[in-house]
């Protein structure tokens with residue numbers, strides 16, 4: 013990249029020519045306030061918070077969208093600039109429901125932070141306020157437009173990155189608001205509940221449906237046996253809520269904290285991930301051998317499942333019939349484990365801690381249970397678990413390091429890597445290779461499917477078969493990949509798709525990091541690193557060597573994809589019409 | 595019933611032709627919405643869906659644009675339905691002049707709404723008040739024995 017010479021606040025510097033003034037300033041250690049800007053996702057210059065003076069231009073300019081050029085002379089701090097920024101902010105605040113004390117984002121709100129930073133101590137304009145009803149019909153997402161500052165980050169995420177596009181700016185002027193067409197609720201439109209909009213919202217206008225009260229109630233009910241399972245991606249992100257650096261694995265602290273909260277048993281969803289690999293791997297081999305529907309597409313990500321049901325109904329038969337690991341585990345806990353432990357499944361409550369908001373909707377699907385008993389009763393996000401830990405006064409940093417409970421205690425590294433994009437594929441390759449060839453796989457690290465690129469491809473030689481595989485994360489990338497498959501441009505045996513960009517480590521239920529942090533750190537990459545180092549630390553790294561899973565088959569399930577598996581661990585999908593006319 | 599159905603289908607076909615014309619044109623949405631409103635009189639969900647699918651954009655985006663511009667309406671008709679009777683008796687007594695006068699003042703064609711969605715102008719068959727010909731109804735109100743010069747006064751009453 014060629015460089016240009018610029019001057020910021022009298023100091024000369026050289027920066028890459030594709031920088032914005034904001035990026036250049038950041039590099040120099042000048043912290044220009046921003047609200048709507050989110051690197052790589054929302055660079056639209058909407059809020060005018062980031063104003064600067066540019067000698068070569070008239071009036072104040074929005075630095076986040078102003079490109080650098082040779083000789084540019086920039087002032088970032090003057091009386092006029094401070095006044096203008098303050099006025100802009102005061103205008104936003106004058107029509108904002110400023111109930112910080114009871115707000116979901118109290119202490120993690122970018123609007124709060126910027127108000128403090130700009131030293132706002134009183135509000136001059138107290139104007140008329142718009143007032144909106146809370147949208148809480150969806151099982152996953154709650155929208156409170158009274159807190160919305162119209163930055164449009166959620167729109168960019170939903171429309172451009174995820175290519176779902178169920179929200180947009182509507183009306184104008186004073187009545188401008190972000191909503192779904194015809195004022196429908198997010199629960200009534202083809203929203204896939206991915207929660208990516210929540211993760212980019214700078215304020216408390218979007219949040220997950222809070223299920224913590226139900227879980228507290230279950231824990232308090234002495235007649236209930238309450239078990240909790242934790243997804244792989246939770247352990248590498250929850251530390252962020254307690255001051256650990258991004259990308260710190262906190263498995264043992266998390267297990268310790270869950271016990272302190274009062275759960276009767278603490279299990280690892282990774283065990284079910286291993287089970288998933290046994291089922292899905294078998295399904296893949298059967299389809300290849302028996303001329304079944306190919307490519308086989310993974311079904312672990314409920315956001316992707318919903319996306320497929322709405323957008324690619326012709327491919328529903330390609331989806332693996334395997335339930336997602338959390339649902340499989342729920343089904344196993346309420347059958348196999350219940351029997352073993354001598355507990356009536358009706359007295360058991362299964363709680364899943366997930367990096368995901370879509371899983372809240374998934375557990376409510378009527379297919380996800382047996383004889384009226386749901387596989388999973390409640391899903392909490394990583395953020396909700398952190399809230400419970402804080403509420404209970406547990407010192408997460410110093411809580412005792414503990415291990416998952418038996419008899420479900422075994423989980424392989426293959427299960428752990430489910431948390432990053434490409435992980436399911438890698439785990440499946442480790443197992444399918446050894447089952448087919450009978451040989452040990454030389455290098456367990458299938459690096460071709462690792463990394464944060466949106467679409468990845470790999471060819472793996474397995475005996476006589478050259479397995480063609482593809483991996484996509486983020487539904488925008490999934491759409492691209494599926495269109496290539498649809499048109500016949502690409503052919504694969506096996507495709508892994510995760511709805512969230514980067515996979516579950518960047519799920520819609522994970523700790524929220526502000527724009528300033530996301531400009532510097534790629535959350536997907538840092539959290540994935542922690543996932544792969546967890547895998548490396550384990551001696552058990554292949555699903556088919558998991559003793560707990562082997563025992564499950566020997567004592568209960570019979571064989572992978574057998575009758576019992578089909579009853580408990582597999583499901584089906586239904587095409588969905590977008591905006592059905594009444 | 596059947597007739598209405600067939601009419602609806604014709605409109606849908608017509609809109610499809612419009613969409614086809616614009617499919618690769620940049621900034622197609624607004625002109626297509628204008629033409630759709632000409633065809634249907636308003637932009638209900640079904641019409642917006644057809645446009646969104648046809649132009650391959652999200653319904654949310656279409657709806658956002660529709661609600662941004664006051665020229666578009668998602669409601670079926672104006673607040674006041676003006677029906678000018680074109681039955682034989684009224685026709686003979688100059689109903690056409692009256693209709694023309696409404697068109698001129700409201701700047702709309704038959705079947706359209708005024709820009710502020712206040713008035714919808716319709717021509718109708720005999721309303722059975724031939725003794726009063728030529729007859730105009732505005733919602734529930736009936737005006738009879740009209741001449742073109744009365745039109746202005748009638749509209750004045752609904753001007754609030």
Ligand code: SF4
Nearest residue numbers: 111112115121215216
């Ligand atoms: S969104 Fe931020 S500023 Fe608004 S009430 Fe919540 S914490 Fe306070």
Ligand code: SF4
Nearest residue numbers: 170203204206207209
């Ligand atoms: S949850 Fe996902 S699909 Fe639904 S509105 Fe948010 S970003 Fe869009």
Ligand code: SF4
Nearest residue numbers: 160161163164166213
């Ligand atoms: S909901 Fe949040 S992200 Fe979306 S526009 Fe409002 S403030 Fe911005």
Ligand code: FES
Nearest residue numbers: 048057059060076
């Ligand atoms: S305009 Fe630059 S941050 Fe909003």
